[in-house]
Amino acid sequence: MCSLSFFSLFILSTLIFILGIYYLMIDYSIFIEWEIFSLNGSMLVMTLILDWMSLIFLSFVMYISSLVIYYSNDYMYGEKNINRFIMIVLMFILSMGFLIISPNLISILLGWDGLGLVSYCLVIYYQNVKSYNAGMLTALSNRIGDVAILISIAWMLNFGGWNYIYYYEFISDSFEMSLITLLIILASMTKSAQIPFSSWLPAAMAAPTPVSALVHSSTLVTAGVYLLIRFGPMLEVYNYGWFLLFFGCLTMFMSGLGANFEYDLKKIIALSTLSQLGLMMSILSMGYPKLAFFHLLAHALFKALLFMCAGSMIHNLNDSQDIRFMGSIVNFMPLTTVCFNVSSLSLCGIPFLAGFYSKDLILEMVCLSWINCLIFFLYFFSTGLTASYSFRLFYYSMFGDNNYYSCFSFNDNSFYISFSMISLLFVAVFGGSLLSWLIFPIPYMIVLPYYLKFLTLFVVLLGSYLGYVVSDFNFSYSLFSMNLLSFFSFLGSMWFMPFISTKVVSYFPLRYGYYSSKSFDYGWGELLGGQGLYNLFIYFINYIQSLFDYNFSVYLMTFIFWMFFLLMFFMF
Structure with a gap:
């Protein structure tokens, strides 16, 4: 089933990509409305939009998914329910496809809820307590966005339909549309995973690594960014950009700091995804949706490769994820090392790799835009932190002595894993330039002073050096680090957000909900409601039955008594 799914998705992605380029070249889009059935004047309509943006993104999702499924052939080797796993992944891809090609809020909700449900199934795939907790955190965090979209669907009834692309021209003074836009921003x-909803994303690393490669590159986490790209005109009309810009920059800064204190390989890469999502959100909020989409596609390519390389290391190291055990991997796994370093350098924005074209353009547009010093500082400092944790990861895993068991051998012999990594390596190198020529056929002319032009490269190199210094510094030589232990634990734990999302939420709202349910639903509500009425009727029935059980004299006496009572009542 793995091979069949791989070939089908690969061929489909190639055809869709060619079609997407054709539509881009001739500036063409197709809008399809299919009336499923009509009842009493109410129509159930399925709506699709096929333009260059949806087709190219869909082709990228299918390409990465095909390689992830092929990669799973080896990574999930020995899994008894491998077909079930592949089916869940295919459902995940189908949900993302629904989301991408829908201009209708109801069909978007189908894909959106599908992503939430299937991601829960994948996060709890390894059935243990940690996976269960991570799955619950993921599902409950995403339910907030689902509710926001449901409310926005209800509000859009005022417009007579749910195809939001119809209402771009009529939204300048509409209170309803401003509220809908705010709800869509909350859902996105x-x-x-923007602040304050960031804690679920590193927790979702409990899923198998092929799923992480798919989720963190082109599906699930990018769904919010893609939805906001589609709602771009509304952001500009209602001036909600400052709100999104602030939280995007804070997310980028927080995750970059957290990754420099993390030792779990998958969590470091998850935090780097969070950092790039903050970058996409913030540049989108500044009014550059095409640029955000460009970085979304470029990021999908090198992040999928980065996760695949991490999965190869974890698989060979007998499921160990601690980077302190991973010294000198370059001697044992040269192919994985090359792919890992190329994707890391692409993430940092080293010139002429995929990440450089989008990241450098974004930072130059930031220099050119009207923004304040805080946002400018957060952008460039976060870029330096990206280089810092990438170099720290490189230093821990590639240099030094091998800290793993001496009797254990690992290598690059797996065909499926190697083929998937090499297939993504080419697009991680050449994909950025190809996309930049396609999406921006007329290049932006950005004129800046030379110190601003070279600031990006300088910040990357400085961040790399900082990562080396932090990695090489032996904290045991001094007690300096003990003085800052609380500060380091604050930075390394995502500013205590996982604690707030789990302990605080469970102690206050959930516990309050439990007690209110116990008092009202199972207490007074039950006493005065369902059970109360039941007991009252049983009492009356028993009383009437007891009357029938006595002899006729009782009925006669009762009848005379009530007649006398009524006579006296009407007389007076």
Whole structure:
């Protein structure tokens, strides 16, 4: 089933990509409305939009998914329910496809809820307590966004339909549309894990690594960004950009700091995804949706490769994820090392790799835009932190002595894993330039002073050096680090957000909900409601039955008594 799914998705992605380029070249889009059935004047309509943006993104999702499924052939080797796993992944891809090609809020909700449900199934795939907790955190965090979209669907009834692309021209003074836009922003922030909903994304690393490669590159977490790209005109009309810009920059800064204190390989890469999502959100909020989409595609290519390389290391190291055990991997796994370093350098924005074209353009547009010093500082400092944790990861895993068991051998002999990594390596190198020529056929002319032009490269190199210094510094030589232990634990734990999302939420709202349910639903509500009425009727029935059980004299006496009572009542 793995091979069949791989070939089908690969061929489909190639055809869709060619079609997407054709539509881009001739500036063409197709809008399809299919009336499923009509009842009493109410129509159930399925709506699709096929333009260059949806087709190219869909082709990228299918290409990465095909390689992830092929990669799973080896990574999930020995899994008894491998077909079930592949089916769940295919459902995940189908949900993302629904989301991408829908201009209708109801069909978007189908894909959106599908992503939430299937991601829960994948996060709890390894059935243990940690996976269960991570799955619950993921599902409950994403439910907030689902509710926001449901409310926005209800509000859009005022317009007579749910195809939001019809209403771009009529939204300048509409209170309803401003509220809908705010709800869509809230939904996107939950799905793309912006502050304060960030804690679920590193927790979702409990899923198998092929799923992480798919989720963190082109599906689930990018759904929020993609939805906001589609709602771009509304952001500009209602001036909600400052709100999104602030939270996007804070997310980028927080995750970059957290990754420099993390030792779990998958969590470091998850935090780097969070950092890039903050970058996409913030540049989108500044009014550059095409640029955000460009970085979304470029990021999908090198992040999928980065996760595949991490999965190869974890698989060979007998499921160990601690980077302190991973010294000198370059001697044992040269192919994985090359792919890992190329994707890391692409993430940092080293010139002429995929990440450079989008990241450098974004930072130059930031220099050119009207923004304040805080946002400018957060952008460039976060870029330096990206280089810092990438170099720290490189230093821990590639240099030094091998700290793993001496009797254990690992290598690059797996065909499926190697083929998938090499297939993504080419697009991680050449994909950025190809996309930049396609999406921006007329290049932006950005004129800046030379110190601003070279600031990006300088910040990357400085961040790399900082990562080396932090990695090489032996904290045991001094007690300096003990003085800052609380500060380091604050930075390394995502500013205590996982604690707030789990302990605080469970102690206050959930516990309050439990007690209110116990008092009202199972207490007074039950006593005066369902059970109370039941007991009252039983009492009356028993009383009437007891009357029938006595002899006729009782009925006669009762009848005379009530007649006398009524006579006296009407007389007076």
